[in-house]
Amino acid sequence: MTTMQKMKDMTEQAPLFDAAQCRVELHETRYSGHASRLVREDRDIDSWDAIVCCSGDGLPYEVINGIAQRDDAGNILRNVPVVQLPGDSGNAMCVNMFKTTSFSHAALYTLKGIRQPMDLMLVTQGDKRYFSFLSQNIGLLAECDLDTESLRFLGGKRFAVGFLQRLFKPPVYGCDLAVYNSTSQHSTDPHSDRLGSDINGENRHGLPGLQLGSLNDSLPDSWKREHHPTLGVFCAGQFPFVDAKSKVFPHARPDDGLVDIIIVDSGIGTWRLLQWLKRVPEGNHLAMREVHHRKVSAYRVVPVSTRGAFSIDGERSSFQPFQVEVHPQLGMTLVTPPGVEER
Structure with a gap:
């Protein structure tokens, strides 16, 4: 999932994903909450190896909370990795997980990354x-x-x-x-x-x-x-x-x-x-x-x-x-x- 301004960066990394024989389904988010809707309604979400957010930290937040509204939320959250390619002013998830703010390096680590469970904090x-x-x-x-x-x-x-x-x-x-x-x-x-x-x-x-x-x-x-x-x-x-x-x-x-x-x-x-x-x-x-x-x-x-x-x-x-x-x-x-x- 990506915002409009990062679509070009994602397109430039396409050969990298092609070389790794990855099937990529690209969605451009157009409004606040769009990412939540996409993951909430995706019937095949458990077939993906990762949900990749080309954005700041707001898009992973939307994705996680969109998944949380599904009937199978617990299973999806625990098993489908959510990652970030840097695309805004924050990019904290990318820095913490991939130790970089480089879009190309983060794309490579998305392919070669190791699965890592993470805690989630429930705010009421x-x-x-x-x-x-x-x-x-x-x-x-x-x-x-x-x-x-x-x-x-x-x-x-x-x-x-x-x-x-x-x-x-x-x-x-x-x-x-x-x-x-x-x-x-x-x-x-x-x-x-x-x-x-x-x-x-x-x-x-x-x-x-x-x-x-x-x-x-x-x-x-x-x-x-x-x-x-x-x-x-x-x-x-x-x-x-x-x-x-x-x-x-x-x-x-x-x-x-x-x-x-x-x-x-x-x-x-x-x-x-x-x-x-x-x-x-x-x-x-x-x-x-x-x-x-x-x-x-x-x-x-x-x-x-x-x-x-x-x-x-x-x-x-x-x-x-x-x-x-x-x-x-x-x-x-x-x-x-x-x-x-x-x-």
Whole structure:
């Protein structure tokens, strides 16, 4: 699947796929949600070796959530790899899986890649559910992404522009945060014994049910609660890179059943915030005392305000309370063969 601007790049790589004797079915997406519709209605989807998105990170997000609406969703998500050829300003999936932003290298690794299970993060918000493969953001990073859509012609530089616009007056977000880590509990969480109608089972789509309830359920004592009145950065994710240049979670793994969370207070100060920006590409910002990092199995965010920026995998979502839980190895992708260095 590809967007119009990447059709030419994909056509140029056709000889590579022909040489590998691959049958390629090319679909050009024409509107938001088109990719979700295509995979939702594809009767032969389980016959494909991979679903290749020539795009930014928005198209893999659409594909995964479109599959999730199928009756055989669980089987397809676990068995049909979703991969990305770089086509926009983010390209995080490609960088994390294929270690490159080169379209031709990524095309080669799509052919030679090794199957890799990956966790999916289930985001619940009101009566809606979304599967996230990359990250959830509120605050500074979300604004730098969502509020620079008009600057897409700058490529990845638009994120830096958004950051510099907010450097001297970073956004302030108040919220209540609750986190849960199953690896730190010595007994079964009572939360999973009594909350939600589809707990501990699979729903009609073959997807795992909610294991930790929803926003409508009260939190048990096994969750740790915190209040952050002046939150500046909140970023949660499961891959090291959240875009092609930002190694926000250097220790993240896509299949460990955990989501990494980073929090930075808005009172960090201009100089230290700039230092944070300079350190993120190399992933050594976690050493800063102002950066708070943890790994959890689930979390809940309840914003104090009703206005703000919240993104799921780079896509704008309603700014309201949300809860996230990890579903281990529910997804499938491809990674580079052993020995391949970053290119």
